[in-house]
Amino acid sequence: MRAICLYFLFAAALPAQKLTFTTFDAPGAGTGVGQGTFGESINSAGAITGHLIDSNDAVHGFVRDPTSGVITTFDVPGAVAGALSGTYAVSIDASGVVTGFYNGRDGGAHAFVRAADGTITRFDAPGQKFSQSWAINVVGAVTGNGYGTRGANQGFVRTAEGAVITFDAPGAGTELGQGTTPFAINASGTVTGSYADANSFEHGFVFAKDGIIATFDYPFDNVGTYPGSINSSGYVVGYSIDEVNAFHGFVRAPDGALSRLDVPGAGTTKAEGTLPTSINDIGAIAGYSVRASNRVYGFVQAANGAVTSFEAPGAGTGEGQGTYAISINNAGAIAGYTLDGNNVFHGFLLR
DSSP states (O other): OEEEEEEEESOTTSOEEEEEEEEEOOTTOOOSTTOEEEEEEEOTTOOEEEEEEOTTSOEEEEEEOTTTOOEEEEOOTTOOOBTTBBEEEEEEOTTSOEEEEEEOTTSSEEEEEEOTTSOEEEEOOTTOSEEEEEEEOTTSOEEEEEESSSSSBEEEEEOTTSOEEEEOOTTOOOSTTOEEEEEEEOTTOOEEEEEEOTTOOEEEEEEOTTSOEEEEOOTTOOSEEEEEEEOTTOOEEEEEEOTTSOEEEEEEOTTSOEEEEOOTTOOOSTTOEEEEEEEOTTSOEEEEEEOTTSOEEEEEEOTTSOEEEEOOTTOOOSTTOEEEEEEEOTTOOEEEEEEOTTSOEEEEEEO
16 A cells, blocks of 8 residues: 655645545456456545456455555355456445445346445345445445336335335336436435436436435436435535536535536536535535546535545546546545556545
């Protein structure tokens, strides 16, 4: 591991901020093109979970200890490790419980929860053949989507005790590839994500614990709306796609008000733009932007709106290479991954 200190300015009127990067590679991570280590989620204590792709292109989950930096890799029993197949760990809660999904011998994905002691519970949403879990909140409730029995995706929420409910966003399509896909859940159990309608057009939704579902689209961006994170106050961040297939970030307030988030310097043409990935309870937002060169930069927007763009050590400078900021905790620590000049991925922690 390498710890490196870098310095940036938030804005002309603000003091210099010291950003400390630690880059890391999970044991067994491959060093070939498209292989390596992917940091996906960081909890309040600084523990990071994610996955690695090994030299055979098989996928394995990992957890990184916040104090020692020791990385523990794991596989869900029954997972089939093949080309981009295996165990995907995607989210970690305050006590170190991890959720995600794995590829089974039946050819589909199945959800899992891994306790802090390593005990793994596998499950599928009721009435569905396959399931993917995408997020866990601070009390251990998880959310994701089930599919395979009726064709379309169906949202689910699973409590820490194992009770599961399913739901569909109003207007969700019923054909293969359509339906409801939750991506985030906050402390109170409010869920956000997207749904594809009968025309396979993507819309955002917020599903409250009382069962009320609000749907929304970001104005003027007519290709799709994709929420990805929600904080304890109910603020949602995500991105939308405009008519030229450029990405624009957005913030949705609890009252439904929408505001745009475009990082300075982000590109404005196809496959360029701003993609927020995570919002913490203080209102700080992390994500990444794709610039005109298709080079990728991480960013963090402070609660006061000031934006810092950054590059992690060793990030490549070619097309699609750079720094992907994926998750921010309440202390402002960010986890993510870089793609280097050899197209190998590496995890990073930014304090």
